[in-house]
Amino acid sequence: MDITETTAGRPAEERTRDTLGRLAAERDIWVATAHPEHGPHQVPLWFLWDGRAVWMCTGATSATARNVRAEPRVRLSLPDTFDVVLLQGQAECFPDQEVPEAAARAFAHKFGWDPRGEEAPFVYIRVVPRTVRAWRGEPELRGRVILREGMWVAQAL
Template sequence: METTGIVRRQTAERVRDVLGRLVAERDVWVSTGHPDHGPHQVPLWFLWDGRAVWMCTSATSATARNIRTEPRVRLALADTFDVVLLQGEAECFPDEDVPGSAAEAFAGKFGWDPRVEEDSFLYVRVVPRTVRAWRGEPELRGRVIMRDGTWLEQPPSVDGE
């Protein structure tokens, strides 16, 4: 693996970068598992509300079925050079029971409101318990930036305060 030019970020900088990506990006890979059917992975749109990831999927999808059986999930942002992996337990909200603020924020970000669709959708909320982030081999050490739901360091503020 070529590592030329990679500058190792400190934990607080990694946290800041991850939080920025969680706000800016729209797609996340969701990995679920079922004891009888094995692993399942699918990309979904997501919204970061400052504490949790919100996604939406068909109420009858394999993802929804798996989460109902086994709520532990892993989420991954798409960039394989700037890796971000989140782990947590999924909490499900049928479209008629989702908190209004989450549904409105989701609809605002994507211009699509699953609550008005003919088919039933399931909102999935994941509060991360563990987050890992790294860019290349120099950052493998120290890649855990959240443990037990707590950021290991607070990110530096954007305005320098």
């Protein structure tokens, strides 16, 4: 989208529709975690949106996995600084051999890679968003919360 196209904010329904479309289509998401002793950590990961939750996968001994185990509150963001989408929620880890089959199959289908077949152990991280904020530039700062306490503020068009 051209930055000059937006001079007025989108209604919540349109923001929700656009956000759900991006979650379904995009590949990468920034994951921000923190460890009580080591502080913040942020990395990009591939992700899958299943319609309710974000699924990611990382090495079982990675800083992201260690941080989530110690402090499950996370923030996620799509990598566009004009069309901002920020998600906040609690992360849950699933060892690669214990992940729900439907999530593992969908992840493998989207990326052409199944971490369960790797020699090193991986964990799948699931985040069900409690809050989602979406905005495009200053005209949309007001009303940017489109999911509050796990409930969509408006239905998508």
